[in-house]
Amino acid sequence: MLGGDLHSPLNQAIFAASRAMDAVLRACREMTVAGREERARLRDRCLPAFAEMRRLARDYFADRATIPPAIDTLERAVAELAGLPVPDVVPMARFQCPACHSRLERRNRYGGWAPFRPTNIFCGRCLHFITLALRTLETWEGGFGTDGI
Ligand SMILES: [Zn+2]
Structure with missing residues (x-):
């Protein structure tokens, strides 16, 4: 549901939110195949993306009260994924979570689906919590409206 002008401040903010959410999703995909130490590093790598989302929510989406709690929910889901009981180091998880x-x-x-030469390997089941939290943030009604891109 983007307006006509792609360069309007609101549309720029929607694109910026989309990039921030994408960064979190990519880190979380990696996290699902990583050991405990790497998960903590990937969780911390999401911090700038969360700061950016909160800045955008405050500056451009102040009328959407559902966004800040949805960001909190996403951040909790990321922390939960990072805190799952896994070995400290997981060398090359390629087939089993x-x-x-x-x-x-x-x-x-x-x-x-690319069984032999995949670009992305991740656990869909573990990632599910993240994608649920992201879905709220993607909607136009309650989130940044990035599903309109
Ligand atoms: Zn899993």
Whole structure:
């Protein structure tokens, strides 16, 4: 539901929010196949993205009261994913999730199933909590409206 002018401040803010959420999603995908130490590093790597989301919420989306709690929910989900009981170091989890032992998703860059040469390997089951929290932030009604991009 973007307006006509892609360079309007609001649309720029929507794109910035989309980039921040994408950074969190990418870090979390990596997190699902990582050990405890790497998970903590990836969680901390999300901090600037969360700061950016809160800044955008305050400066451009002050009328959407649902955004700040949705950001909090997402941050809690990221912390939860980082805190799952896994070995300290997981060398090359490629087929089985180190936390829930589900079979890992092996996807190409377009999201298609790529069993042999995947670009993205992650646990869809563990990532589910993140994607649920992200969905609220993507909507136009209660979030940044990035689903309109
Ligand atoms: Zn898992």
